[in-house]
Amino acid sequence: MAVYQVAVVKITSRTPGLMEYVKKSAEIVAKYGAEYVVRGPADTILEGDYLQGRSVIVSKWPSMEKVKEFWNSDDYQAAKILREGSGVYDVGLFNEAPK
Numbered sequence: 001m002a003v004y005q006v007a008v009v010k011i012t013s014r015t016p017g018l019m020e021y022v023k024k025s026a027e028i029v030a031k032y033g034a035e036y037v038v039r040g041p042a043d044t045i046l047e048g049d050y051l052q053g054r055s056v057i058v059s060k061w062p063s064m065e066k067v068k069e070f071w072n073s074d075d076y077q078a079a080k081i082l083r084e085g086s087g088v089y090d091v092g093l094f095n096e097a098p099k
Contacts, residue, residue: 002096007057017082024079032070034061
């Protein structure tokens with residue numbers, strides 16, 4: 001069953017490492033067999049104001065084990081340091097809805 005990693009991000013400072021993090025994290029996500037489903041701000045906000053000024057990143061993973069392997073990998077932990085001081089990152093894992 002697929003697993004989705006969802007991040008809601010509010011960038012507060014465009015630090016020098018931020019764009020390098022964006023590039024490297026995409027490479028590492030692909031290396032671990034996942035793909036981005038959504039990556040960026042909402043085109044239209046229909047209700048509420050929480051998403052204003054925030055981006056949503058959704059990646060689809062083949063399994064819970066694979067996304068945890070990615071998250072805990074030396075590759076990702078090294079890349080994650082590049083985003084320090086750039087914003088607020090809320091990240092969760094969600095199982096695919098049963099059909």
